[in-house]
Amino acid sequence: MVKNRPFLGTEVFLLKVAIVGGSLTEIKSRLDADAFTLSLRVIREALRDANLEAKDIDGILTTPPGYFTDPSDMDRFAPQRMGEYLYTNAKAQAMIDMGGMTSLAAVKYGAYEIMQGRCRTVLIYASEKYVSREKWNPQRHTYLIHLVNGIYGPHDRRYGVMRAAVYYAMAAQRYMYEYKVSREEIAHVPVVLRENASMNPKAQYREPITVEDVLNSRPVCPPLNLLDCCPVSEGGAAVILADEKTARNLGKDDCYIVGIGEAHDPTSFFPVYQSVTEIPSLRRATREALRHAGMSLRDIDVAEVYGPFSGTELMVYEEMGFYERGEAAKAVAEGRTKINGDTPINPSGGRLSFGHPPYVTPLAEIYEIVAQLRGEAGKRQVEDAEAGLVHAEHGMMNGNMVMIVKRR
């Protein structure tokens, strides 16, 4: 039985938050539906999963419509439009933006609405669509160049950086240098994630790969090769939260959010003053979420973490406390993070093989953890999974959010 605990050190009694429904499209490099259609599809499926109707929804929270979507699809009124389309009388509507952790931040907002008793049910949805090749004309091209390039800040944008891999590669290089980790050892990460993805029918890449495949794949930014990097992905996902009483009435009171942690470092991309191989905010966020849940890392049966590149994935495992610094590569190579290992991480296939539509990713992670806790994960089911962890970050691990979900 999930027990209520004083929240964030206060003695205020708050309502418990259940995850009563979820849905996820398949993840692909291209999906043949626009962002709004994808969103509608996942919303309807999530409502069905939760035994709810649209009119029962008290809160509608979403992300901006895709990171690099066509400017004409950039609807700044997305939640309003959805409220009108679903014909709800909501008590909370918002579009939230905080880089890669956006949809998890939206879930946190929704969870607070439920905890306070303002909303009984909150819908969080996201879809990710990229600008189509046909529409990629020079005028829009310039707009998108500025959008992509601008992510890296007023100084670095002058240097013409167009991909995050440049920075993540240098972080991986430092990690290898500081902890004497070899290129071959890191190559086990994509291999294990692909093995997990091969059991996930919704994953973008499912063909098994070997360490040699990773080492021989096209160099992107040394030391990172193509198979060390997350792909460009499209997809959609939705999650519905409810208070305990509503969840019970729906017959959907099996999974509860029991811990939330969030922390940010004073950095926005590559750190100017701090070490790039340490992520203090991830450690803080993990500790806060565990403290809130009254649990320790050993109580976590399965985790979905946000590692967009192989080297960073290892740093995430270590910073969260699963392994000592410099030890994660060895653990992965030994199979400890596999589904039947002692610390199963990213059974979905992770960002590298499941796919990575940034605004959707945190909701897809929740979807996977709920499937694991409900015992509905099929071939990739982690045995007796009772507690799961979800992680998201923004920038280059500059800020982190951790959520713990527990089976009743």
Place this chain on the structure above:
Amino acid sequence: MERFFEELKNRRFVVPRCEECGKHIFPPRVFCPFCGSERLEWGEVSGRGTLYAYTTNKGGLHFREQTVGIVELEEGFRILSLIGRPLEELRIGQPVKLEFIEVETLEGKVTLHKFTPIPSQPQDSV
């Protein structure tokens, strides 16, 4: 940031330094993030540093393929820059020195900073 790039045109690498706590501040700000002081003085830095990390930036805006790296300056901050040597000739911790380069960009011609490894001194026999 505007002033930083303006000064680069004159081949001067300047950043603000806090007159209270002495730290060099990058990216430039109007107050010191470490002690909060507004008493900042812009000044030239040594241009000496070491290579913290490096990689290749393929498909970047101004170059098809260009070595980039993070330089750790003697003044205690890190900065992304162009690196004037191919990857094979570089190593972490290598001393580097400042140069300038004019580049054609979407925003017209700009001067950027660039760092090049200082050739190591021939080892004297003891």
